[in-house]
Amino acid sequence: MADKRYTTEFFLTAAEVNSQREMxxxxxxxxxxxxxxxxANKLGIGFDRMISEGISWVLSRLTIDIxxxxxxxxxxxxxxxIENVNxxxxxxxxxxxxxxxxxxxxxxxxxxxxxxxxxxRPGDLTPIWKGFDMVDGAPSGIDNGGKxxxxxxxxxxxxxxxxxxxxxxxxxVTTRRYIDLITDxxxxxxxxxxxxxxxxxxxxxxxxxxxxxxxxxxAHAESPETAxxxxxxxxxxxCIARLHFSER
Amino acid sequence: MADKRYTTEFFLTAAEVNSQREMxxxxxxxxxxxxxxxxANKLGIGFDRMISEGISWVLSRLTIDIxxxxxxxxxxxxxxxIENVNxxxxxxxxxxxxxxxxxxxxxxxxxxxxxxxxxxRPGDLTPIWKGFDMVDGAPSGIDNGGKxxxxxxxxxxxxxxxxxxxxxxxxxVTTRRYIDLITDxxxxxxxxxxxxxxxxxxxxxxxxxxxxxxxxxxAHAESPETAxxxxxxxxxxxCIARLHFSER
Numbered sequence: 001m002a003d004k005r006y007t008t009e010f011f012l013t014a015a016e017v018n019s020q021r022e023m024x025x026x027x028x029x030x031x032x033x034x035x036x037x038x039x040a041n042k043l044g045i046g047f048d049r050m051i052s053e054g055i056s057w058v059l060s061r062l063t064i065d066i067x068x069x070x071x072x073x074x075x076x077x078x079x080x081x082i083e084n085v086n087x088x089x090x091x092x093x094x095x096x097x098x099x100x101x102x103x104x105x106x107x108x109x110x111x112x113x114x115x116x117x118x119x120x121r122p123g124d125l126t127p128i129w130k131g132f133d134m135v136d137g138a139p140s141g142i143d144n145g146g147k148x149x150x151x152x153x154x155x156x157x158x159x160x161x162x163x164x165x166x167x168x169x170x171x172x173v174t175t176r177r178y179i180d181l182i183t184d185x186x187x188x189x190x191x192x193x194x195x196x197x198x199x200x201x202x203x204x205x206x207x208x209x210x211x212x213x214x215x216x217x218x219a220h221a222e223s224p225e226t227a228x229x230x231x232x233x234x235x236x237x238x239c240i241a242r243l244h245f246s247e248r
Numbered sequence: 249m250a251d252k253r254y255t256t257e258f259f260l261t262a263a264e265v266n267s268q269r270e271m272x273x274x275x276x277x278x279x280x281x282x283x284x285x286x287x288a289n290k291l292g293i294g295f296d297r298m299i300s301e302g303i304s305w306v307l308s309r310l311t312i313d314i315x316x317x318x319x320x321x322x323x324x325x326x327x328x329x330i331e332n333v334n335x336x337x338x339x340x341x342x343x344x345x346x347x348x349x350x351x352x353x354x355x356x357x358x359x360x361x362x363x364x365x366x367x368x369r370p371g372d373l374t375p376i377w378k379g380f381d382m383v384d385g386a387p388s389g390i391d392n393g394g395k396x397x398x399x400x401x402x403x404x405x406x407x408x409x410x411x412x413x414x415x416x417x418x419x420x421v422t423t424r425r426y427i428d429l430i431t432d433x434x435x436x437x438x439x440x441x442x443x444x445x446x447x448x449x450x451x452x453x454x455x456x457x458x459x460x461x462x463x464x465x466x467a468h469a470e471s472p473e474t475a476x477x478x479x480x481x482x483x484x485x486x487c488i489a490r491l492h493f494s495e496r
Contacts, residue, residue, distance in 0.1 A: 014295070015282060019415045019457070026413065034263060047262070072417065163432035164439060165274065167267045169320065184411035188457050191412060209267070209436050 004136045006039035007079040009099060014072055020191055023070040025199060026179035032108055033059060033175060035078045036092055045128050054116060055123035059175070060089070061111040063145040063200045068098070068105040075099035081136040085129055088122050089113055093140035109140035145200040148240040151230045156185060157216035162209055172206040178239050182229045185217040190245070194225075198244035207231070207238045252384045254287035255327040257347060262320055268439055271318040273447060274427035280356055281307060281423060283326045284340055293376045302364060303371035307423070308337070309359040311393040311448045316346070316353040323347035329384040333377055336370055337361055341388035357388035393448040396488040399478045404433060405464035410457055421455040426487050430477045433465040438493070442473075446492035455479070455486045 010031070018024045023031075040046040040057065050056050070076055077099050083091040089111055096106035114123035166177040179201070207213060217229040229241045258279070266272045271279075288294040288305065298304050318324055325347050331339040337359055344354035362371035414425040427449075455461060465477040477489045 013282075014417050015278070015285065017417050018412070019417065019419055021417055024413060030263070034261075037263065163428075164266070164434065164436050165272060165428035165431050167436065169262050169265050169267065169269055171267050180411075180413035183413050186412065188412050188415065 003042070004134060005079055005081045006035070006042060007077055008035055008038065009075060009077045011075045012070055012072055017072045018191075019188060020069070020195070021072040022195070024180075025183050025196060026176045028064065028066075028070070028106070029062065029179050029201075030176055031078060032062065032064075032080075032094055032110065035080050035094065036110065036112070039080050043132070043134055045132070049128060050114070051117070053123075053127050054118060055114045055125070055128075056117050058113045058115045059110060059203055060113045061145075061200075061202050062108065063110075063140075063142065064106060064108040064198065065142045066106050066195070066197050066199070068103070069195050070096070070098075070105055076105070081138060082134060083109075083137065083139060084135055085125060087124055087126055090125060093138065095141075107140055107142045109142060109144045145242070148200060148202040148228070148242060150232075150237045150240060151216055151218055151228055154216035154218045155227075157214055158185070159212060159214055161212045162207055164209070167209045172208060173238070175203075178203075178231050181213070181215045181231055182217075182239075182241050182243070185215055185229055193248060194245040195248055196243055197246040199241065200243075201239055201241040203239050205233070205236050205238045207233050213238065251290070252382055253327055253329045254283070254290060255325055256283055256286065257323060257325045259323045260318055260320055265320045266439075267436060268317070268443070269320040270443070272428075273431050273444060274424045276312065276314075276318070276354070277310065277427050277449075278424055279326060280310065280312070280328075280342055280358065283328050283342065284358065284360070287328050291380070291382055293380070297376060298362070299365070301371075301375050302366060303362040303373070303376075304365050306361045306363045307358060307451055308361045309393075309448075309450050310356065311358075311388075311390065312354060312356040312446065313390045314354050314443070314445050314447070316351065317443050318344070318346075318353055324353070329386060330382060331357075331385065331387055332383055333373060335372055335374055338373060341386065343389075355388055355390045357390060357392045393490070396448060396450040396476070396490060398480075398485045398488060399464055399466055399476055402464035402466045403475075405462055406433070407460060407462055409460045410455055412457070415457045419456060421457075421459075421486070423451075426451075426479050429461070429463045429479055430465075430487075430489050430491070433463055433477055441496060442493040443496055444491055445494035447489065448491075449487055449489040451487050453481070453484050453486045455481050461486065 078096045094108040114125045116123040168174045211233045220226045225245045231238045326344045342356040362373045364371040416422045459481045468474045473493045479486045
């Protein structure tokens, strides 16, 4: 039987980090997605197997608790496992440890949907799970986060037109570009004094080449270190995020 | 004695490619830089050793001949070696092969400068080469390209303000952002019918957070499939590139 838990190890080089000598949020999110993809491939439930059933994995919701920001010239281990699965959704969890200290630096929870590739409507995960006994059942250990609602106002917004370098193999905007646009809603000085300690994102709609997006943010009245951010094309939100900043 | 040639192997996944299912130009350039860095570290002339002499490596000039565009789900091998070195410059070459066919898909030539980290003026490479016998002497096998001159007009230009996600550990704009901005000067349709078969770039000046750049391009009158592109802040060019497109 395939391993219920899957682990990859990586060394964070100077070329990969941001001005604060830390792993950029967009890279953390893509590492989470890549680790999920590698594990799914190993279990035989990767994109190839999905396509033979006419369905595809789509990341719908991701919540990350960042206890320590991963920093330059250190080795980290990312472990993932499947918490549960039903006909429409699968929950997958992540734990990232500092390889030297053994401390858990990040915990994350993700929800993946099956999408029918012809209709672009929700697909059925039942066929790929039949005969498999791979679900670990262990929860993420974090609060998976409440519903993310579209912004109704904003403290700050900016406009961006999706260009060639933002487009992936499916002709949609990459996750990296969404996350970088959200990161860029705050000035460099914010990141010098604060760090993102929690990040939640819901993917709602796929944007395409040449569309102009509005990226906006609004701090929460009751807790100003928490904010909602949104990338929208016309009036359609493509993704909605909630960020919590902590003092360094 | 350390190896005169250094090789890394990588598999190009679907998550890493562009809309044409090929390696993005920015990723090719960063892979070239990362391979050079890894080899320099192995030879004992990496950034750490340089810093102890008060100097640092800066990529000044890069020319890439792309015989075949590296494409998705294939394994490639990138090999690098030092062609020569003098007090101020070192030339380093690259060859990328398709691991399955053994065909050379890419050849590249790069020139690196030493910069004195206190004065930001040209540094002296002599101390780090003393006692080393590592220079291979083999040329790149391509035309290293002529001088790249600033644009005096343009067919098309766009403006971009460097944001948090564009800034590296040294608080300068990343090479990736420069190359992506150059790539984005052409529409998606151009890349559907054409491919970049040769790319030359000269790095002139480091841009910083919050600066607004103008990216511009101009086709050559005598050969319209060749163009010069430039990223400038105010009137200072940060990098100048020459691209040659070929029909697919």
